[in-house]
Amino acid sequence: MKTHLRITREMLVNVRIDLARPHAFAHERVGFITCKFGSIDPSGVVILAQSYYPVADEDYIRDPRYGALIGSDAFRKAFQVAYNNNIGLFHIHMHPHQGVPRPSRIDLLETARFVPDFFNVRPALLHGALVLSRDSLSGRVWTSAHMPPKPITHITIVGAPIETLGYRR
Amino acid sequence: MTNRSERQSFLGEDSDTILSALRVAIVGLGGGGSQVVQQLAHIGIGHFLIMDHDRIEESNLNRLVGGTAADVRRSEWKATIATRVIRRVNPRSKIIVERTRWQENAELLRSCDIIFGCIDSFSGRAELETVARRYLIPYIDIGMDVHEQGTRFSISGQVALSMPGYACLKCMNIIRPELLAEEARKYGASGGKPQVVWPNGVLASLAVGVMMQLVTPWHDAHKPVYLLEYDGNVPEVRPASSTGFLTGIDCPHFSRPGDLGDPWYGRSQ
Amino acid sequence: MTLSDEALAELCTVCPGAVPMDEGGITYIYLPSLKLPTGRSPSEVQGLLRPQAAGIDGYSTRLYLSAQFPERGKNWTQHRILDKSWYTFSFNNVPATLRPIEILANHLRELR
Numbered sequence: 001m002k003t004h005l006r007i008t009r010e011m012l013v014n015v016r017i018d019l020a021r022p023h024a025f026a027h028e029r030v031g032f033i034t035c036k037f038g039s040i041d042p043s044g045v046v047i048l049a050q051s052y053y054p055v056a057d058e059d060y061i062r063d064p065r066y067g068a069l070i071g072s073d074a075f076r077k078a079f080q081v082a083y084n085n086n087i088g089l090f091h092i093h094m095h096p097h098q099g100v101p102r103p104s105r106i107d108l109l110e111t112a113r114f115v116p117d118f119f120n121v122r123p124a125l126l127h128g129a130l131v132l133s134r135d136s137l138s139g140r141v142w143t144s145a146h147m148p149p150k151p152i153t154h155i156t157i158v159g160a161p162i163e164t165l166g167y168r169r
Numbered sequence: 170m171t172n173r174s175e176r177q178s179f180l181g182e183d184s185d186t187i188l189s190a191l192r193v194a195i196v197g198l199g200g201g202g203s204q205v206v207q208q209l210a211h212i213g214i215g216h217f218l219i220m221d222h223d224r225i226e227e228s229n230l231n232r233l234v235g236g237t238a239a240d241v242r243r244s245e246w247k248a249t250i251a252t253r254v255i256r257r258v259n260p261r262s263k264i265i266v267e268r269t270r271w272q273e274n275a276e277l278l279r280s281c282d283i284i285f286g287c288i289d290s291f292s293g294r295a296e297l298e299t300v301a302r303r304y305l306i307p308y309i310d311i312g313m314d315v316h317e318q319g320t321r322f323s324i325s326g327q328v329a330l331s332m333p334g335y336a337c338l339k340c341m342n343i344i345r346p347e348l349l350a351e352e353a354r355k356y357g358a359s360g361g362k363p364q365v366v367w368p369n370g371v372l373a374s375l376a377v378g379v380m381m382q383l384v385t386p387w388h389d390a391h392k393p394v395y396l397l398e399y400d401g402n403v404p405e406v407r408p409a410s411s412t413g414f415l416t417g418i419d420c421p422h423f424s425r426p427g428d429l430g431d432p433w434y435g436r437s438q
Numbered sequence: 439m440t441l442s443d444e445a446l447a448e449l450c451t452v453c454p455g456a457v458p459m460d461e462g463g464i465t466y467i468y469l470p471s472l473k474l475p476t477g478r479s480p481s482e483v484q485g486l487l488r489p490q491a492a493g494i495d496g497y498s499t500r501l502y503l504s505a506q507f508p509e510r511g512k513n514w515t516q517h518r519i520l521d522k523s524w525y526t527f528s529f530n531n532v533p534a535t536l537r538p539i540e541i542l543a544n545h546l547r548e549l550r
Contacts, residue, residue: 004280006305008334036430038304038521040280048305048430085426086435124435158305158333160393162282162383164190272518292495296518299462303521350496356513356528427460432520 002044003141003152005130007033009159011049016132018054019094026060028067028094032078034087037126045126047088047141047152053081066106068093075114079121088125089118090139094132100165101133103140116145128152137165174213180385187385189215194281196220196271196297198247200232200364201311202287204373206251207234210258212377217255218277220267221247232366272296279304279431283380286310287373289362291352295344298331302423303430305333309379311372312343313399315363324368324401327409328375330383330393336415339422341396368401375399375406392416441465441489441538448539453485461520464492467538468520472503475550480505486524487545489538499534501545502526510549 011033019029031054038046059074082089091111095101103111111129118127119142128149130139137157140149155165174185181187193214195202198221206219224244225236233247235254248266255262267274271293278284284306286297294310301308313326331337338344375397382391395416396409409415423429441458446467449456453469460466469485484504491498502524506514511527518524532544 008305010334036426037434038279038431039276039434041277044280046279046304048303050426050429087426122435156282156305158307160332160383160391161386162307164187164282270516272516272523275518275521275523292517295494300518300521346493346496349494353495353497356515422462425460425463428462432459432461433522 001143001150002040002154003047003126003150004040004044004154004156005047005049005139005152006156006158007049007137009157009163011052012132012137012157015052015092016094018052019092019132023057023060023068025062026068028096030055030068030070030091030093032081033090033092033130034081034085035090035126036087044153045141047090047126047128049090050087052092053078075117079118082118082121086122086125088122088127090128090130091115092130092132096134098134098136100136101131101138103129103131103138107131111140111149115142115149118142119145177212180381180387184385185213188213191283191384192216192218192281193380194218194220194278194284195251195287196278196284197287197289198233198251199223199229199287199289200366200369201313201373201376202285203232203234203236203247203251203254204370205285205287205311205376207254207258208373208377210255210262212381213259215262217262217264218267218281219248219251219255219264220269220271220274220277221251222268222270223247225250232364232369234366275300278306281306283383284308285376285380291344291348294338295349298338298344299423299428301331302333302337302428305429307332307380307383309376310338310343311376313364313368313372315365322363324365324399324404326368326372326399326401328372328379328397328399330379330395332393332395333423335420336395336418337420337422340418340420341409341411341415368399371399371401371404371406441467445538448537449487449542452539452542459520464488464494465490466502466520469542474507475546485542486519487538487542489541490534497530499532499536499541499545500526501529501542507549 033052034050036048036050040046055070055074061069061071063069115127126141128141139152142149157163191214195205224246225240227241235250246268248268284301286294298308308331310329316323394408398409399406453472455470457468458465459468467487472485473482486502488500506525513528514525516525529548532541
């Protein structure tokens with residue numbers, strides 16, 4: 001299935017600024033992006049980034065094994081946003097390097113654990129996880145709680161300039 | 170870089186790839202839209218979605234680029250004429266042709282990277298912009314007018330860039346309630362107004378230039394200009410005097426959650 | 439515009455599943471299965487009721503349908519609202535002060 005994420009440059013800048021803020025003990029920050037959708041032919045979906053919800057300082061858990069660990073309150077707040085609105089949830093965090101970001105082993109394990117839970121709140125929508133680097137972005141999308149995620153095939157950063165990550169033919 | 174693009178190599182070594190992968194919709198293939206299509210074909214756009222439900226008439230020949238007397242005799246579709254123009258320049262372009270009213274199959278617009286609105290009616294442009302905003306697609310709108318002032322006439326027009334999060338056609342005062350109401354009184358009919366080829370050419374070229382600044386900027390100090398105004402009598406093109414205001418505005422017209430995405434997605438209907 | 443629960447419940451008695459939906463600050467009421475006056479084909483369509491003026495066309499209220507009936511109603515036009523195609527006809531001056539069910543009835547009367 002073709003999946004095309006569109007996110008405004010303005011939102012991306014704001015997300016980067018937030019994720020780069022130091023935390024009292026977490027080495028990195030995380031947040032959630034709410035998304036809306038539209039079907040595209042022949043069997044694809046366009047994913048539209050709507051709003052960014054940073055995880056509050058007090059919702060991080062101190063654990064030296066993880067760059068950032070968030071607790072149940074953080075997820076509860078995210079689930080509440082999804083419940084109150086017809087949106088998909090995409091977890092987002094940042095890697096401190098340039099170039100196309102790849103999820104780490106821990107990213108893969110953790111997102112496989114919590115992203116399927118998003119379907120408990122909004123089963124008919126898509127959910128996923130995004131990773132930023134200093135100059136790029138990649139993501140994975142889950143179409144159901146029971147299937148493994150697929151890479152987002154195409155990303156457009158909408159602004160001046162328009163930037164396309166991964167040219168498509 | 171191919172030979173056909175070597176004269177536009179200043180757009181960047183990736184520009185060929187970018188332009189050939191770009192998906193551009195042109196809604197309305199009359200005087201303005203036909204010129205936009207022609208320029209985009211020459212530039213090397215790889216994917217077109219062209220939409221117009223109309224057939225050429227003799228009164229279009231004064232401005233419809235690519236249209237011929239033979240086309241008028243056989244009452245050819247404007248979309249077929251536009252397809253021919255593209256194919257003659259770039260036979261490898263992929264073209265999706267819609268000969269229906271654009272409202273009928275607007276789902277096709279969702280895959281596009283840029284939408285050009287080259288239609289006459291204000292309500293049509295307002296609705297097209299709404300679709301573009303739903304899918305976070307930059308929308309470039311072209312409008313041209315000939316005003317009668319006693320025994321004299323003035324030619325004017327504008328090119329507007331409606332970017333998600335920034336000023337929209339309502340913010341720019343291009344779409345106004347009184348214009349929509351007057352148009353509705355005529356049941357949406359907006360044809361028959363004076364239209365000539367050279368202002369269409371100026372506006373189409375500006376619109377294509379606006380797009381190129383977005384996709385293959387050639388100067389790192391470029392800032393987008395959201396509204397260009399054309400005075401066809403002077404003649405002169407200038408950024409709107411409201412540019413400073415428009416650059417800073419947070420558009421209130423498309424800011425609600427229901428304005429993004431397909432409102433029917435995931436709903437049982 | 440805020441639609442009261444009573445007004446929506448009343449609409450649902452003639453059009454089950456009626457639900458408000460917003461676009462650009464305008465509230466429409468989606469009518470998923472609207473039965474038309476007898477003799478029309480199709481006899482059931484989807485409808486979109488706009489029970490307010492909205493400043494977009496000079497009409498005090500408007501009814502949009504998923505199909506058009508050129509032999510009834512005047513001056514049909516096509517629109518794109520809530521990312522679907524809709525048709526409407528020229529029939530003005532049904533006041534927004536009426537209850538939504540009355541607004542709907544007034545517009546439907548034009549299609550008899």
